[in-house]
Amino acid sequence: MEPTRNSHATLVDLLDRVLDKGLVIHADLIISVAGVPLIGVNLRAALAGMETMLKYGVMTEWDERTRAWEREHRKKKEISAVPGEEIILEMLGSYYYSEGIYTAWRMGRIYLTDKRLIVYHPSFEEVLFETPLEKIKGVALEIEEKYFTAKERENLCLLLKSGDVVRLHALDTLKLKEALEQRMSTLGLGWQEVPSLAAHDERTASFLSQGEEAICSGKMWHLTSPRGIMAESWKPGHLYLSNKRLCWWYDFEGKVGFEIPLDRIVGSTVGTRNLRPTPKNSKVLDVIYHNDLGKQVASFAGDELWQWEKALNQIVLQPVLASTKEADTCPQCGREGQANELLEQGCVYCGWVSPRLRRQLRRSALDGAAR
C-alpha cells in the first residue's frame, strides 16, 4: 500500500497536523489569542470542502470519485505560457466544478491572456480550467440566486464549441466579461450572447440527452400522485422545458421525477385552486397530456406560471397549427369542444364537468358556506 499526500482528499490530514501540532513555544514569547482557537473545528471541515459532501451524505462515492479523478488528472500541471503570450487581465475568481455529485466552486486566479482563458490555483499548482479563446461559442452573464440567503451573484457562463458549459465567478465578473469580449472581437472571433444558457445548470448536465437543449427552467412544486400509503402531495423541485420534453426534477431524490414528451402534451392552463394546508387560493399550472391511460393532468405551482403557459402553448401547439389537437370531445355528450375549456369550465352543451373541476367547485362552495 502506498501512502498518499498531495491530493484534495488528504487536505484534512494536512490541516489536522498544521493547525494543531508542531513545536511548542512558551506563551509569553508568542502572539496568541488566549483561549480562543484561531481555527475552529467546523471551519476546518469547511476549509477541506467537506460540508458540500456531507450535505449529500454520500461521501464514500465522492471519495472514490475524487480519488479516481485525482489519479487521472493529478499530474502537477503548471501554466506553460506560449512564447510571446501576454496576460491581459488577472483576478481572483472561482470555477464551478461539477462531476456527478461532486460539485464545488474552486477558487483560483483567472488569467485572460491574448490567446486563452485560464483558471489556475497557485498553491496546488493546478490548472483548474483552460480554453483557447477560439473555442468559446457563447458568452452570458447569469444571475444566480443563493439558496438560503436570497443574495444574488453574477456568474460568467461560457458555452464552448464542444458543447460544454463552463461557469466562472470573478471578483469583478462584469469587467472580466467585457475584457474577454473585447479581446475576442480584436481577434475577429464571433460569439453568441446566449440568454438560454440560464437554463443550463448542474441538473441539466445530468439528464439532457444529445441534441436536447433546455429552453426554460424554474423552481416549481409538483403535485405527485398517490403512491402506496402516501397521499397525493406537493413536492418541491425544478421544472424544465426542453425541445424534446417537459420534465420535473425532484430535488430530494436528485433526479427527474416526472416527464412528458412534447408530442404528448395537449395544452396547459393556469387556474386557481385551494392548496392545502394554506387556506388561500393559489395559482396552479395544469398541463394536459395523453398517456396510455388516457387524458391526464399534471399540476405545478410556482412563479411566472403565465410565462410557462405561454411557452408551453407556443412550443406544443405551434407545429400542430389547426385545432385538431386542441379540440376534444365531451365524454358525456360526444360533442366537440376546446380541450382546456372542457377541463376548466365543463361542456357548454350538456353541462358535463370533469371530476377535478367538480371537486374544486365543491370546495369553493363549502368555503363560501363556511364564511
Added chain:
Amino acid sequence: MVLDIDEKSLKHGVLGLVIALVEVIRDALKLQAMKRMEGGSLTEEEVERLGQALMDLDVAIEEIKEEQGIAESVKSVRDGLDDIVDDVLDQMINPQRWKEEAEQRA
C-alpha cells in the same frame, strides 16, 4: 396561524432542528422503554403496546422528513450535536491514555 412553509423560509433550519430534537427525545423514550422491559416491570401486553407506539412514531418521523425534504438537514443537526458532545468528552478524556493502555496490553 398557518405555517407557510416554502423553500425560501427557514424550513431547513427551524424544522430540521425541531425534528432532530424529536428524534433525540424518541431515542430517550426508547431507552427508557428498554430499561423497563429488561427490568421485568412490564407485562407482555404492555411491551406489545409500547413497541407499536414507538414503531408508529418512527414511521411518522420518517414521513415528515421525506415530505418536507429535510432528511439531510436533520442528519447534519444531529451530527453537529454529536460533535458538541464529543468536544465536551474530549476535555475529560485523554487520548494519550488509550495509547498507554494499548502499549501495556500489547
Added chain:
Amino acid sequence: MQYSDKTEVASRAEAIEEQGRYLYCVVDSGEKVSFGEIGIEGKEVYAILYRDICAVVHNCPAQPYRSDDQEVVKAWVMTHQKVVDAAWERWGTVLPLSFDTIIKGETEGSAERNVQDWLKQEYEGLKSKIEKVRGKAEYGVQVFWDAKVIAENLTRTSPEIRKLDEEIRLKPRGLAYMYRQRLENLIKREMESKADECFKDFYSRIRKHADDIRVEKTKKAEQGLQMIMNLSCLVYKDRYTELGEELDKINQLEGFSVRFTGPWPPYSFVGGA
C-alpha cells in the same frame, strides 16, 4: 522639513511591519540561507542562526494572521506547508511548527534577538528532538470498518445473536420491535468489544514497523464506515514499504479498509517536553 517627516513616518511604519518573526520550523543546519519570497503573502523566507541550528522565518507585524475568508486562510496554510516542505527537502530533518506561530519583539530588532534567545534556551531539547526524527517521516494510518458487514459477520457467528434473531420472527409487531431493539443493543456491545480486539491486534502489528506511534482521536467517517483506529506513525523514510505491506494485509480483511497518508514532516512527534 516635511519631506524628512514623511520618511521618518514611513520607516517607523515599516519597523512596525517587521516587529514579529513568523516561525515555520527549526532545522539542523548552521547555514544562513534565504529561500526567497516563498512565504505567506510573498514575504522573504530566511534563517536565523544559533550555533548549528536555525529557525526558518519571515518578518511580519506582531499580530496573528486572521481572515474571515476561508479561501484566504486555506492559501496561507498551504503556503506554510510549502515552506516547511522546502526546508525538509533541503536539509532532510525539520522540527515543524504549527500555523501562525509568531515571536514578537517590542522594539526594532528585538524579535530577532528573541528568536535567538529561544533557540539558545531550548538548544538541548531541540537537538534531541532533531535526533529523534532524523531520517524519519510521519505517516497517517486510519483503519475503517463497514459496520454493516461486520454486524452481519457477528450475526452469523454468534449463537446468542442468532437465537434472538429467530425469536423475533415469531413475535407480534410491537414485541418484535422491542426485541429488535434488544438485538441491536446486543450487536452494538459485541461490535464494541470486537473493535477493541481489532485495535489491540492491529496496533501491535503496526508497532513493529514504526519507531514511534501517537494515538489520535477517531473521527466521523463516511456513510456506513466507522473509523476504529487513527494513528500517526514515525517511520524511517526507507522503511515505509514494510508498514505499507502490513497495512495491505489489514486492508484485505473482510469489511476493513485502510487509509495510508504521508509522508508528512513530523508534526506529531516534536511537541511537548
